[in-house]
Structures are given as structure tokens and as C-alpha cells.
Amino acid sequence: MKKGLTITYDEYMLKFKGLIKSLGLNNSVQREYVLKILFDCDNHLSAEDIAKKVKDVHNINIGIATVYRILALLEELNIIKGISIDGFESKVYELNLTSHHDHMVCVECGKIVEFYDAEVEKIQELVAIENGFKLQSHNMMLYGICKDCQEHE
């Protein structure tokens, strides 16, 4: 079971299949495997990463276009979240399983640390209200040098 979660892969997948069906869409091994890779992996993965892992782990072929289409669908359904990181060529994706959080990235080694701060969330809401905005989402990235990389310098 994925760390910190109370849902198993089977339960999760069953829920997903139900959602897909309820939208009048079809299930497919490609969709299932992309989701499984993201479920099993604790890192943030790019479309290429996912394609490679699906091929390696599940020993099937999958076109990169299919991966992008599946990622777009999953993001649309709010099942995954894509994040853009300065200095990274491509977007990376993570499951929306755990509650909302932001990211801190090491500019040396690319390590990604997740964090959450209730105060920041509150302030963002205030800033939006002050400016007459109806807040929909936000994206906060901190960039710095992690402990390991500081020591190696």
C-alpha cells in the first residue's frame, strides 16, 4: 500500500475503472499501467519517464502520444497533477492522492521535497480577495540547494 494511504491499488483501480465507465469511456491496459506506475512511484515522472517505465515494468509497447493523451485525461479528471519546474525540460506528474502540497527543488541535483503550510494557503486566499480574484489554484516552487549538495561543495 502506498505510504500514508488507506487505499490499496486494487480499490483505487476499481474506483478509476468505474469513473472511466461512468464517462462513457473505455478502459485499456495503457491507462491502467500509466496509473499504476504513478501509484507505485514516489518520484515525479515526466511523460517519457512513464513511457519507459510502462515498457520496462509491464513489458508492453506504448506510444509517447498515448502517454500524453492519458496524462491529459487524468489531469482533466483531477486524478493527477502536472507541475512545471524551472530548469527541467519537461513537465512532471504526480498522483493527487495525498492532500495539497507545494514543492521545493534542489537546483543542483533536482531533488524534489514536498511541503505544506496552512498559513501560506490562508494568505493566498487573502491576497486573492484583496485583488477581487476568485482563487482557483496556485503553484508555489521554492528553489535552493539541498543539504547533500551543500556538503558536496
Add this chain to the structure above:
Amino acid sequence: MKKGLTITYDEYMLKFKGLIKSLGLNNSVQREYVLKILFDCDNHLSAEDIAKKVKDVHNINIGIATVYRILALLEELNIIKGISIDGFESKVYELNLTSHHDHMVCVECGKIVEFYDAEVEKIQELVAIENGFKLQSHNMMLYGICKDCQEHE
């Protein structure tokens, strides 16, 4: 004089030329005009926007590759800052004249509002320390619907 500033364009440009020379680089009308466009403009501009404005306003030709090269140089020198916005195809740039601030973007019309919150800055520093990071920079984007677009719905 640019809003909220105590430096004129001439002073600013003089300083820039000095910096360029001190680095052993050459001055050029292209560099001067790109900087002038950013100095005069209150919006955030893409490389294409800048190329177009330089051509229109100053009636010279400028290759898009040159614009990108100049923007990279200016960003390297910390004179400008490029920001990536979800849903925008290309990076946009702004002068680093005013103090640090973050951005809130309307997902309907693309309007960009700048804001600053000392509390957020403080918290970011704390989060970094807690995780052993040496903080270098951050990027915080709020996405929502601005007052105008809410009314038009």
C-alpha cells in the same frame, strides 16, 4: 520616469552600458532597444512581443534568436526576470527594477497582477531551513478569475 522609480532611463542605460563594458562585452542597439522596451512597458512580454515592439517602435530589424540571446544575458545578469505561466505558451519577461513580488493570473483573460507579502517570504525561508535547503529563489503563481471576468459570466 517609470512608475515608482527614482532612476531615469538615461541613468539606467548608462549603468547598463558600464556593466556591459566591465564584462568585456560590446554594446549594441539591439541590446539597448530590448532593454528600453522592457523599461517602458508595464506588461510582461514574451520574446516575440519584444521582437515585434523593437521592430515597430524603433524601426529596425532584429532576429528572434538575438532577442533570446539578449534575454538570456539580461537574466544571467539579474537585470530581468523570466516567468513561466501555466497556460501561456511562452515565457514572459519583466525588469527587475521594482522589489521582489509574486504574480496572480486571471485564467480567463490572462491579466497579471503583482503582489508582495512579507509573511509568505518569511515562511518560505522557514520551510527551507526546516528541510535543510539553502533558499535561492522562489516562484509563486496564483491562478483565478479576476473581477472583470467574474462579472462577464
Add this chain to the structure above:
DNA sequence: TTCCCTGCAAAGGATTTGCATACAA
């Protein structure tokens, strides 16, 4: 049978690079 989904290859769009020429000092 009827859509939906996939793989492949081609297309797109932003940005970068190679190279010959033009320019600044």
C-alpha cells in the same frame, strides 16, 4: 457493429545553435 483508443509519423511551437557577415572598440 459502433465508438473509443492506440501507435506511428508528421506537424507545431518555443527556443537554441551553426555559420557567415557586420559591427564595436
Add this chain to the structure above:
DNA sequence: TTGTATGCAAATCCTTTGCAGGGAA
């Protein structure tokens, strides 16, 4: 003169799209 900067075109890289074939229900 000498190295730097530019413009053009070609090349990259990530992502999207068109299309014909394969698959689910």
C-alpha cells in the same frame, strides 16, 4: 584588426494532431 554580436536558417526538444488499424462493449 580582433573578437563580439547579429541575422538567417536549420536543428532541437517537448507536446499535439491526423489517420488508419485494433480493441472494448
